[in-house]
Amino acid sequence: MIVVTGSVTARADSFDEVRKLSLKHVRRSRTEPGCISHAVHVDCENPLRLVFFEQWADRAVLLAHFAVPASRDFVRALQSLADQATSIELYEATRLERL
Structure with a gap:
């Protein structure tokens, strides 16, 4: 499994738009093949x-997600609304056990 973490800090005047775009992106991404979970939090x-x-x-499947035009459009839109550079990190994960 691949775990992705990321963040964006919006400008005060763009937060509502960043939140709206982020929720739209998350909901669309959840429908893609291979997506186990996708969430955004404040x-x-x-x-x-x-x-x-x-x-x-x-x-x-993650690379396929990155190649979706809507995903690329989302990243470009965030960059224009962000106060700071966006971040993204990828991790390869294996479940050891479920407690």
Whole structure:
């Protein structure tokens, strides 16, 4: 499984638009093949920062997700609305056990 974390900090005047675009992106991404989970949350310490947490079946389906035109459009839109550079990190994960 591939775990993706990311974040964007919106400008105060663009937060509502960033939130709207992020929710649209998350809901669309959840319908893609290989998407296990995809969520966005508001950072409790910085209410202008949105944090993404995603789980994908494997690297191939994640790369397919990145290639979807709507995904590329989403990233470009965020960059124009962000106060700081966006971040994204990928991790390969294996479940050790379920408690």
